[in-house]
Amino acid sequence: MAISNPGGLLNSTPGIIQQATASNYLDLSTNAGWGQQYVPDLMEKEAEVFGPRTISGFLAQVGAEEPMTADQVIWSEQGRLHLSYTMTVTTVNGGNATNGGLITINDHIDTNATYTASSHGVRVNDTVILATDQAVLKALVVHVNGDALSVEPYGVADCTTLTATTGTLLVYGSEFAKGSNYNSAAAAATERRGANEPTFNTFSNKPIIMKDYYEVNGSDASRIGWVEVSTESGQSGYLWYLKAEADTRARFTDYIEMAMLEGELGVSGTDDVADFLTANADSSGTQGLFAAIESRGNVTTGVTGVSSPIDLAEFDAILAEFDKQGAIEEYMMFVNRSTSLAIDDMLASMNSYGAGGTSYGVFNNSEDMALNLGFTGFRRGSYDFYKSDFRYLNDKATRGGINDAAGANAIRGVMIPAGTSSVYDQTVGQSMKRPFLHVRYRASQTDDRRMKTWVTGSVGAATSALDIMQLHFLTERCLITQGANNFMLMK
16 A cells, blocks of 8 residues: 655655656655654664754755856845945145045945945035044035045034044035036036946856765665655655665755855965866855855854843844844844853843744744744844754854864854845846845756756666666755845854
8 A cells, every 4th residue: 555645745756666766766864754754664773873963954944046057146236325435534724725625535335346446426516424533524525536535624624623544435415506517617527527327236156066976786775665655646656765875865965055154266366176176167166155244244253152231232233233234124043052042141131032022024923933943033123033053053063063173263153134135137137036045056948956866877777787876966056145244144
């Protein structure tokens, strides 16, 4: 009698005969719950002395997966709307009048944007705020020459109050004379007031190819187990499994996730890794989550469990940083054990442990769903946080062991914005909404490389004269960290 498959839990197609192929393989690492429920007598008894050895399925909880066809993913994120820059006060009393000054623009406050002397948006007749440690004053831009600005302050205060130092310049408006045009007839070409174009920051990532295989000789392949199943559509047949192979498959699945977290891009022109992979390559690697946040996002060393008041102050500093970015209202937190306990103690000291008015919007407003997935929700300020222990950061055989040796550079957790953001995808040529964190995998009409599995050798579906069975695993993918300025890496 065939075993049923309620809910279509199996991702394999039963074969009508007992022949081992890639399509009718029962993956016990993925369908272990199904196997233990329906075929417990076929499961080998094995003591898992280190607990469930796989990592927590991080990407499955926070991300999505979409196909791609190109060698890399290129996307554009809209820059900040308002014009704010770092500046140097070059000279005082250097404008048209005795109280003016000369200002040099150094860079965007958006560090992800590429800055050139001609790319800033400050124009003649703009009104600006000039802020340094010594003073804050408001002024009118009267001349522009590349990244050098002549300004005349409003009021009695003059530029001497700023002194020659660094600070911030913010455009807050403009002022023109009655009957004037955007540009005066006498204005030099460099000073003519042009239109400000929207700014976009372009990023890219490239997929990597990962492979592994499991091999068993023809004699030992007799340990293959067979399960007869029937699907909800009425189809029946056989699935096969090999318990020893499941460890290889589970390890490969973990490697996929770990590579998406830990991946690094090689340096073009100096990348010996690329030379090893192929003589024609000038780059290698892929940018994982940790590298993306360190490069384009935010890093905190706070909330370490020193004391609840200190942790609370440091956590509020994180909120203040989020306020400076996109002000995303919901965040997923994946943290190691010590950081999780520090947050628990911090919340307990406030007598507000638990939901605290949390909306659980990312879980369809269901607190039960969040709890079933291992998340605890809490609210601070206008933000909802969903905290979960991250096995990868605790296990001594993964990041937990590295963290023990890393000291101050240990990675303790990540804060990931929930929901989606709009980007311009240059591959498809249109604006699209995508999750802040998602995976892109290589696929076409002829080959889906999300997770390929195939069987070679003389056992089962015979493909060669070798008296072995080889199960091959391959994936080609990369992680897209979109809007990294809204992410936080806890170190």
